[in-house]
Amino acid sequence: MNPSGKAVAILFSGGTDSTLTAAMLQENFEKVHLVTYDRFGFHATDNTAVQTQALKERYGEDRFVHTFLNVDKLFQHVSYENYFENIKKHGLFNLSTCGLCKLSMHVRTIKYCIDNEVYFVADGANQAMTMEPAQMKPVIDEMKRMYAHFGITYFNPVFEMDGPEDKDFINKSNAKLLARESDYSVASFENEKTPGFRLYKMGLAPSPNVKGSDYDKKRQPRCFQFIIFNIFALKYFMANKTYEEYTDLTTKFYSDKIKSMIKLIENRNDKKVKEMLD
Structure with a gap:
């Protein structure tokens, strides 16, 4: 059961999962804040306007607020703070670019919520994205x-839903790599528990299985820095360790990072920190 209230902020990429999250939560909240992030390395962030317009046409123009925020300075700080100390303690997890990027978005979302008196935050995190740090349950916790430290409830409405049959090549690689460790298999698009199927039934997607398709790509930003993360996670780390070890060490790294980010947000009125967060 999803919470309800006056307003909710959604980390919005315009992709299948975040679009479904927005469509679901408009039933529970008076106002839905769609927050899209931009930084150096991102391309076509304005693609998200396509799904925003689709949501407004379906549920009402006044139900959604779409905001674009830049996290260049914040992402640099998240990536490089305590850099050598983190290398000494956690090894090369500083190359976990996708997770660090998402952490910077979450930090900025907290600032956005404080400024706009929003007490609920959601995103499209999904259990099928097995390698992405910000979509691992221990890291999500x-x-x-x-x-919660700042009085905000963060939740993941589509996390328990199944993954689609036609996954992008990253997840195909992940599935192949993890086959030795588990019975991981992708779900059929006929499965009603996939986000794509739900969007299709809502009339917000042309077919039940659009995730990773050209249609999907034209509705969300593109970033190719995931290649660094992919090399680190798949070619380096998982070459001789289990997925369970990867999850455990990833969680420890992000636990330390999050502790630092809490201190950063607490000092949000400091001039240097304010420049980073604004």
């Missing part, structure tokens, strides 16, 4: 504690 750490994120929830960070939000």
